[in-house]
Amino acid sequence: xxxxxxxxxxxxxxxxxxxxxxxxxxxxxxxxxxxxxxxxxxxxxxxxxxxxxxxxxxxxxxxxxxxxxxxxxxxxxxxxxxxxxxxxxxxxxxxxxxxxxxxxxxxxxxxxxxxxxxxxxxxxxxxxxxxxxxxxxxxxxxxxxxxxxxxxxxxxxxxxxxxxxxxxxxxxxxxxxxxxxxxxxxxxxxxxxxxxxxxxxxxxxxxxxxxxxxxxxxxxxxxxxxxxxxxxxxxxxxxxxxxxxxxxxxxxxxxxxxxxxxxxxxxxxxxxxxxxxxxxxxxxxxxxxxxxxxxxxxxxxxxxxxxxxxxxxxxxxxxxxxxxxxxxxxxxxxxxxxxxxxxxxxxxxxxxxxxxxxxxxxxxxxxxxxxxxxxxxxxxxxxxxxxxxxxxxxxxxxxxxxxxxxxxxxxxxxxxxxxxxxxxxxxxxxxxxxxxxxxxxxxxxxxxxxxxxxxxxxxxxxxx
Amino acid sequence: xxxxxxxxxxxxxxxxxxxxxxxxxxxxxxxxxxxxxxxxxxxxxxxxxxxxxxxxxxxxxxxxxxxxxxxxxxxxxxxxxxxxxxxxxxxxxxxxxxxxxxxxxxxxxxxxxxxxxxxxxxxxxxxxxxxxxxxxxxxxxxxxxxxxxxxxxxxxxxxxxxxxxxxxxxxxxxxxxxxxxxxxxxxxxxxxxxxxxxxxxxxxxxxxxxxxxxxxxxxxxxxxxxxxxxxxxxxxxxxxxxxxxxxxxxxxxxxxxxxxxxxxxxxxxxxxxxxxxxxxxxxxxxxxxxxxxxxxxxxxxxxxxxxxxxxx
Numbered sequence: 001x002x003x004x005x006x007x008x009x010x011x012x013x014x015x016x017x018x019x020x021x022x023x024x025x026x027x028x029x030x031x032x033x034x035x036x037x038x039x040x041x042x043x044x045x046x047x048x049x050x051x052x053x054x055x056x057x058x059x060x061x062x063x064x065x066x067x068x069x070x071x072x073x074x075x076x077x078x079x080x081x082x083x084x085x086x087x088x089x090x091x092x093x094x095x096x097x098x099x100x101x102x103x104x105x106x107x108x109x110x111x112x113x114x115x116x117x118x119x120x121x122x123x124x125x126x127x128x129x130x131x132x133x134x135x136x137x138x139x140x141x142x143x144x145x146x147x148x149x150x151x152x153x154x155x156x157x158x159x160x161x162x163x164x165x166x167x168x169x170x171x172x173x174x175x176x177x178x179x180x181x182x183x184x185x186x187x188x189x190x191x192x193x194x195x196x197x198x199x200x201x202x203x204x205x206x207x208x209x210x211x212x213x214x215x216x217x218x219x220x221x222x223x224x225x226x227x228x229x230x231x232x233x234x235x236x237x238x239x240x241x242x243x244x245x246x247x248x249x250x251x252x253x254x255x256x257x258x259x260x261x262x263x264x265x266x267x268x269x270x271x272x273x274x275x276x277x278x279x280x281x282x283x284x285x286x287x288x289x290x291x292x293x294x295x296x297x298x299x300x301x302x303x304x305x306x307x308x309x310x311x312x313x314x315x316x317x318x319x320x321x322x323x324x325x326x327x328x329x330x331x332x333x334x335x336x337x338x339x340x341x342x343x344x345x346x347x348x349x350x351x352x353x354x355x356x357x358x359x360x361x362x363x364x365x366x367x368x369x370x371x372x373x374x375x376x377x378x379x380x381x382x383x384x385x386x387x388x389x390x391x392x393x394x395x396x397x398x399x400x401x402x403x404x405x406x407x408x409x410x411x412x413x414x415x416x417x418x419x420x421x422x423x424x425x426x427x428x429x430x431x432x433x434x435x436x437x438x439x440x441x442x443x444x445x446x447x448x449x450x451x452x453x454x455x456x457x458x459x460x461x462x463x464x
Numbered sequence: 465x466x467x468x469x470x471x472x473x474x475x476x477x478x479x480x481x482x483x484x485x486x487x488x489x490x491x492x493x494x495x496x497x498x499x500x501x502x503x504x505x506x507x508x509x510x511x512x513x514x515x516x517x518x519x520x521x522x523x524x525x526x527x528x529x530x531x532x533x534x535x536x537x538x539x540x541x542x543x544x545x546x547x548x549x550x551x552x553x554x555x556x557x558x559x560x561x562x563x564x565x566x567x568x569x570x571x572x573x574x575x576x577x578x579x580x581x582x583x584x585x586x587x588x589x590x591x592x593x594x595x596x597x598x599x600x601x602x603x604x605x606x607x608x609x610x611x612x613x614x615x616x617x618x619x620x621x622x623x624x625x626x627x628x629x630x631x632x633x634x635x636x637x638x639x640x641x642x643x644x645x646x647x648x649x650x651x652x653x654x655x656x657x658x659x660x661x662x663x664x665x666x667x668x669x670x671x672x673x674x675x676x677x678x679x680x681x682x683x684x685x686x687x688x689x690x691x692x693x694x695x696x697x698x699x700x701x702x703x704x705x706x707x708x709x710x711x712x713x714x715x716x717x718x719x720x721x722x723x724x725x726x727x728x729x730x731x732x733x734x735x736x737x738x739x740x741x742x743x744x745x746x747x748x749x750x751x752x753x754x755x756x757x758x759x760x761x762x763x764x765x766x767x768x769x770x771x772x773x774x775x776x
Contacts, residue, residue, distance in 0.1 A: 020667050026500070030670075033499040034472065034492065041472050044492035052666035054507070054673050248660060276550050344754070346714065 001036060002028060008067045009050065009068045011204070015063070017056045023049055026171035042068070052155070066203045077110040078186040085179045092169035100162050103153050107190045108166075108183065118201045125151035127202070141206060152198065159191045223451040235307070238450055242311065245450070246318040263287035272316060283385050293387045293414070293460065295326040298374065300392030301358055302332050302365045308421055310351045312391050315352075315457050317342060327381045330354055331370035337378065365395060367433075368402035375405050379412070387460060388413045390441075393420050394427070394434035401433040406440045415442040419456055422446070469498065483688050484513070485519035485681055493672040494521060494650075503630050503651035505615075505669035510656050511718020512674045518611035518652040528604065531611045531647070532597040534618035538627060544635060546594045552587050588639035598629060599643070607647040615665075616655040623662055630668060677719060679706050685719060690726040700737040701726055704763070705749065710761055717749035725749050739764070 009024045027049040034045045043064060051060050064268050081089065093105050106113065113121075122128040127144045149155050153162065163184055170180050222230070222238055230238065269285035297316060299309045309330070316326060329340045336358060342350045382388060388409055394401075410416050418441040420427075420434060427434035445456035469475050475491040486494075494517075497504045506514040519737035522529035532543055558565075566583070570576035596605060601610040615623065629635055653669060655661060677685065683702045686693065693701070701722065709716045717725075725748045734741050743760065750756045 017662070023667055026502070026670075029500055030496050033496060038472075040488055041492055045496060047489070048493045048496055048670045048672060052669075052671040057673070082581075280553075282549060293623045413669055 001031070004067060005031065005046070007204070008046075008063065011063055011067065012050065012056075012059065013060050014033050017051070017053075017059055019050055023052075023397060039068070040373075064068060066200055075188050076189060078108065078182045082177055082180055085175055088170060088173035088175045089183060092166055092173050092175075095169045095172075096162075096165060098400070099146070100153065100165060104162055104166055104187070107187045107194070111188075113194065113197070118198065121152050121198075122148055122201070122205070128205075141199070141203050144206075145195075145202045148198050148202060149195060151193075154191055154195055159188070163187055192300055194371060210366060223454075224449050226421075226448045227450065227453075228304070228448075237313070238311070242314055243449075244320065245454055246315055249315075249454060249461070252458065252461075263347075294383070294385045295323050295460075296386050296413075297326065297328040297379050297389045297391065298335070298370075299328065299330045300332070300365060300367070300390075301330045301355060304395075305392055305421070306355065308419070308453065309391055310355075311450060311453055312419065312447075313342070313354075316454065324385075327378070329374065329378065330358055331365075331367065332358055333364045333366045333369060335370040335373045335378070365397055367392065367394070367398045368400040368405075369431065371402045371405040371409075375408055382409055382412045384412065384414055386413050387417060389417045389460075390416070390418045390437075391420075392418075393422050393432065394418075394437050395431045396433045398431050401436050403436055403440065406437060412441055416440065417442060417456075417460065418444045419453070420444065421445045421448045423448075469495065478524035479517075479520050482523040483521035484516060485677075485684055485688065486517075487681070490507065490517065490672065490674065493670050497650055497652075497671055500670075501648050503653055503669045504672055505653045505661070505666065506672045506674055507655045507657050508674035509716065509718070511678065511720045512676055513719055514652075514654040514674055515611065515613055516720075518609055518654075521650070521652070522609035522611075525609070527606065527650075528608045529611060530597050530601045530604075530608050531613060533613045534615050534622070536617055536619065538618045538622055541596070543596050543598050544629075545596055545599045545637060547588070548592045548594045552592050555587070555592075570643070585639075590640070593637070593640070599635065601649045602629075602633060602635065602643060602645040604649070605646055607648045610649040610651045612651065612653045614660060615653045615658060616659045620662065623665055627664055629661075630665075646752065676709055676716075679703070682706070682719065682722060686722060686726050689723045690730060692730045693726050694735065696735055697729060697734060697757060698726065701729065704737070704742070707763075708729075708759055709748070711758060713750070713755045713758065714752045715750070715755065721749045 005027060006024065009019050009027070012019055027046055030045040030049045031042065034041045036042050046058060046064070047057075051057055078089070084350070089108060093101060093108060096104055105111070106446070113129060125148045127147050146155070150158070151161070167180055167184065167185070170183065175183075222234055222241070225234075264287050266285045266287045270281055270283075271279075271281060271286075273285055274281045295316060297313070299305070299312065301309045313328060316323065316328075327337070328342060329335050330338045338350075338354045341353055341357075344350075347354060416432075422432070422434065423446055424434075426432065427438065434444075441458070445452065445459070447453040447456050469478065472488065472491045472495045475494050476488070479486040479491065479494075493504050493506075496502070506517060508514060510522050517736070518531075519529055536743045542650050563580075563583075566579060567576050570579050593599075597610070601608050612626070615626070618626075630651060634642055636642045653665075676682075681704055682705070683699060686698045686702055687695070690698070705717050705725070725745060728745055728748045729741070732741070732745070734745075742763065746756055747757060750759055
């Protein structure tokens with residue numbers, strides 16, 4: 001059983017589940033404790049010791065039956081045959097054609113094929129090399145099993161023909177109808193059992209192959225892919241990843257705040273605290289830093305910017321507890337306050353709503369005009385604690401960039417950060433005004449991938 | 465005490481005695497935790513009974529439950545031990561005469577200092593140590609159940625520090641030396657998964673994911689906890705809650721809230737769960753205005769339609 005568990009662990013690893021040596025040792029100890037008799041408990045014990053992420057549970061559930069489904073019903077020998085009938089059966093088997101003989105002997109005598117025999121069949125069927133080159137999935141498993149069964153002569157049609165041949169021989173040997181029926185049923189059952197065994201053999205062999213694309217690497221890969229080139233499925237996967245990413249960013253931001261140098265000496269707190277020592281100042285108290293930036297996010301949601309805008313807004317809103325106040329504005333040709341939508345709805349709903357309300361037009365992006373409205377109506381959202389984030393590619397369709405208005409905003413804000421999906425060599429080409437905007441910003445981040453976006457947001461929460 | 469539980473089913477029974485309905489998975493985890501002396505890390509949505517599990521197990525075994533509630537900024541002095549400065553001060557004040565008497569025999573300043581130093585350990589002894597939950601769990605004569613609640617709220621550093629204790633069950637206090645556990649506690653860590661826990665912690669613990677109960681077992685819980693509620697209402701209550709969990713809500717109703725709701729219905733003496741009662745008491749299980757709105761819409765349109773549980 002121990003080797004079986006070790007094999008199971010290596011199959012889990014090959015599917016991208018991280019199992020340490022200590023954990024696999026734990027699983028053996030756990031099995032010692034619960035025993036192997038109750039299959040359900042056995043399973044729970046393995047699960048508790050080996051699987052530490054809810055995301056890995058499906059893999060576990062999929063693999064478990066392949067390794068521990070029991071050996072299936074053991075192969076039977078025909079019951080209730082007289083000595084004479086047994087001899088007749090052996091004679092009939094000997095009389096069969098060479099090709100059928102080996103298999104039918106095994107089936108009729110209830111012999112399990114050994115691992116070596118299965119290996120040999122697999123080689124003959126030409127599936128051993130394929131088991132190594134294909135990734136595990138139910139379809140390929142079925143396909144390869146089918147080929148292996150054909151090689152073994154175990155497909156239902158083949159078995160039917162073989163049984164008929166045997167029956168003919170048995171009749172010639174003079175076995176009565178009842179005996180023949182008994183032999184037929186046993187062989188059919190055994191053939192079923194052997195088919196299952198072959199299928200399991202294929203499944204297990206495939207799992208021994210290391211998976212070249214485990215989940216962890218896949219996410220890293222997605223993190224570094226340009227957001228605009230993702231498929232819908234990949235976008236969904238990334239969205240799910242955003243939560244975990246945000247959690248990590250959040251605890252980093254919190255840690256950084258605590259580790260930051262302590263603030264000024266706090267006279268009041270010190271006196272209050274040291275009352276308990278009779279006023280002797282044994283412990284000094286310092287003011288704590290509260291780094292809760294106020295954010296004003298101004299997002300370009302024209303077509304080219306949408307993927308980034310969505311992830312950007314999501315991340316900012318997931319990090320609400322690190323932000324004391326966030327206002328968001330979206331613009332294409334004029335500015336719109338989208339904060340209310342975000343307060344009323346959750347980010348995953350709010351983003352589609354905003355995108356729906358502001359359909360992209362053709363070449364109508366105008367940051368200059370949008371800024372004018374912003375300065376007129378919403379300038380009060382910016383004060384000296386506010387970080388203003390522009391998310392956009394700075395492509396203005398040759399409209400006036402209104403650099404003077406950006407300066408006005410800069411004069412009031414703590415920082416201006418610009419996030420653009422374009423690399424710096426593309427700034428200034430065509431209708432891009434990035435070259436003009438960049439010097440007015442305290443930081444310009446290129447965010448084409450989620451990783452870059454995460455780094456940029458992480459940077460927002462750094463003290464400076 | 466350990467030998468009382470030879471089988472996993474014994475544990476299910478013992479927990480049932482504490483009005484806790486445990487699945488096989490839960491009982492297996494507890495069983496292994498006891499047998500292997502490993503901490504159990506219970507994860508899952510809020511309010512599915514992770515904390516309750518530790519309480520029930522403490523109740524079932526008759527052990528003391530020591531609880532450490534984690535929060536951001538929790539540190540060693542709050543979790544492990546603290547020197548009681550004020551008590552030390554008080555003793556110094558009161559013993560001043562005795563001290564000066566001792567010191568008076570000393571001829572030189574050096575002698576006096578040496579003398580004082582030799583008495584130092586009076587002030588750094590167990591007498592002045594204020595044990596916090598972790599140290600209390602280690603020093604307890606009898607085995608205890610140590611509940612470390614919402615570990616995901618504590619910082620990563622605290623987690624690392626906790627690892628040290630959970631692997632050796634000993635701590636070192638610089639002034640006193642190493643304190644080793646007199647009896648190994650059963651440790652239950654809970655997490656709501658607001659933050660990724662470190663690999664190292666997960667490696668050391670047995671992992672238990674507790675999800676919302678199935679309709680049937682939730683009904684069992686309601687019956688067990690609120691036996692006064694009419695069976696028909698109990699079924700309706702559980703059905704509504706299960707349907708609400710299928711909706712996309714800000715905060716799905718927890719098992720504890722289901723029980724609260726059942727109790728509330730008993731209190732207002734509801735004979736059946738009609739639309740008015742439902743509307744009036746929905747606030748017991750839903751805590752966000754937008755959730756309540758959404759649930760009302762879904763439930764009223766779902767009176768005879770089937771679209772509850774599906775997102776529009």
